[in-house]
Amino acid sequence: MIEKENPNSLNALLENYEKQKTIDAVADWEQLRKRITSDRNRRLFFNYLRNTAAILLPLFLVYQYTLYPILKKSGSIVETITVTSAPGMVTKTILPDGSEVWLNALSSLTYPQRFTEKERRVQLSGEAYFKVTSDKKHRFNVETPQKMVVSAYGTEFNVNAYESETSHEVTLASGQVEVSSEIGSKATETLVVDEKAILQVKTGNIHVVTADTYVETAWKDGKMVFRREKLDKIVTRLSRKFGVDIHLEGDRLKEYEYTATFTDETLEDILDLLKRSAPITYSISKQKQLNNETFTRREVTIKSK
Numbered sequence: 001m002i003e004k005e006n007p008n009s010l011n012a013l014l015e016n017y018e019k020q021k022t023i024d025a026v027a028d029w030e031q032l033r034k035r036i037t038s039d040r041n042r043r044l045f046f047n048y049l050r051n052t053a054a055i056l057l058p059l060f061l062v063y064q065y066t067l068y069p070i071l072k073k074s075g076s077i078v079e080t081i082t083v084t085s086a087p088g089m090v091t092k093t094i095l096p097d098g099s100e101v102w103l104n105a106l107s108s109l110t111y112p113q114r115f116t117e118k119e120r121r122v123q124l125s126g127e128a129y130f131k132v133t134s135d136k137k138h139r140f141n142v143e144t145p146q147k148m149v150v151s152a153y154g155t156e157f158n159v160n161a162y163e164s165e166t167s168h169e170v171t172l173a174s175g176q177v178e179v180s181s182e183i184g185s186k187a188t189e190t191l192v193v194d195e196k197a198i199l200q201v202k203t204g205n206i207h208v209v210t211a212d213t214y215v216e217t218a219w220k221d222g223k224m225v226f227r228r229e230k231l232d233k234i235v236t237r238l239s240r241k242f243g244v245d246i247h248l249e250g251d252r253l254k255e256y257e258y259t260a261t262f263t264d265e266t267l268e269d270i271l272d273l274l275k276r277s278a279p280i281t282y283s284i285s286k287q288k289q290l291n292n293e294t295f296t297r298r299e300v301t302i303k304s305k
Contacts, residue, residue: 078116084108085126087243090220095122099140100131102220105240106162127160129173129220144168146201147182157191158217162240170197171216181206224262231256234274235302242267244284249303253280271300279305 085091085103092102096114103109107126115121120140132140134154142150144161148168155175161168170179172191179197180188184204189197196211218225224241226234232254235246244267248254256278262270271282282302287295 079113080110081113082108082110088241090222095120097135097138097140098133102129104128104219105243124159124161126162127158127219129156129158129217131156146199147204148199149180149182150177151180152177158213160216166201168199168201169216170199171211171213172196173213173217179206218261222263224260226258226260228257228259230254231258231274231278231302234258235300238267238270244298244300246300246302249301253302253304256280267300271302281305 083091083093083101083103085105085107087105089105090102092100093109094100095111097120099120101109101122104127107124107128109122109124109128111122115138118138120135120138121143122141123143123145125145128142130140130142132152132154136153138153140152140154142159144159145163146161146168148161148170150157150159150170152175155177156173157175157177158171158173159168160170170177170191172193172195174193177191178188179191179199180186181199181204187204187206189206189208191197191208194211194213195208196216197206197208199206212227215225215227224237232248235248238244239246258274258277260273262273265273268284271284275281280302281304282300285299285301287298289295
């Protein structure tokens with residue numbers, strides 16, 4: 001008896017044959033080899049991490065819970081704090097010894113969480129008014145990035161040391177301070193009340209002049225006081241206070257002088273007052289949004305009429 005061939009079975013064989021013809025054995029083997037290599041590398045990597053963690057974790061725990069507390073207690077490790085004052089802001093902070101510090105706009109102060117047994121040392125970038133708690137055994141030192149050091153045991157003084165300026169100033173309000181430079185001739189000057197030390201950043205030279213302490217320190221009380229101040233100096237202070245970029249068109253404008261006191265006036269109010277006192281005009285650009293969702297600073301242009 002002859003069996004009939006099942007047509008469905010024959011069709012299935014033909015389909016399988018056609019599928020087998022489309023298989024690229026070399027390509028499939030290469031893909032499988034890459035997968036095996038990738039899996040092996042992943043296992044090796046995780047084994048490396050596990051072994052590294054097994055070595056480092058005990059060391060970290062020993063440092064964190066045994067060595068670190070000992071070093072911290074002995075004073076070998078001292079944590080620091082940095083306070084920054086934003087544009088238009090005056091920020092007050094209290095130091096570990098009770099000394100008070102007022103930070104002007106765009107200034108920063110770094111100090112230890114606790115002072116050492118030898119001295120009290122802080123780092124300033126920008127402008128600050130210091131009311132230092134008296135301590136005859138522990139000198140109080142203010143350092144600036146330009147290697148100027150202001151030193152005292154207890155007094156009140158103002159330090160203006162913005163990095164963009166070519167000269168830095170120290171004005172003494174009470175007591176006595178020493179101002180020294182670690183560059184150039186390494187000069188040292190001692191100030192008495194109502195004196196100001198001016199340090200030339202490039203040379204390190206220091207000279208002392210009589211100061212109007214109220215004018216130099218009124219900013220900490222929210223005031224801007226100018227006494228026959230040139231316009232280029234005024235716009236520098238306005239730029240920091242209001243967080244804007246101010247451009248003077250023409251060198252002649254830099255020689256204009258103003259005497260004024262501003263308290264709660266807006267930038268536009270101040271510019272209008274300056275405009276009334278001299279033949280100048282100004283324009284303020286609008287802020288533009290950048291690709292990173294931030295905005296540009298406003299730009300002010302001042303020019304002669």
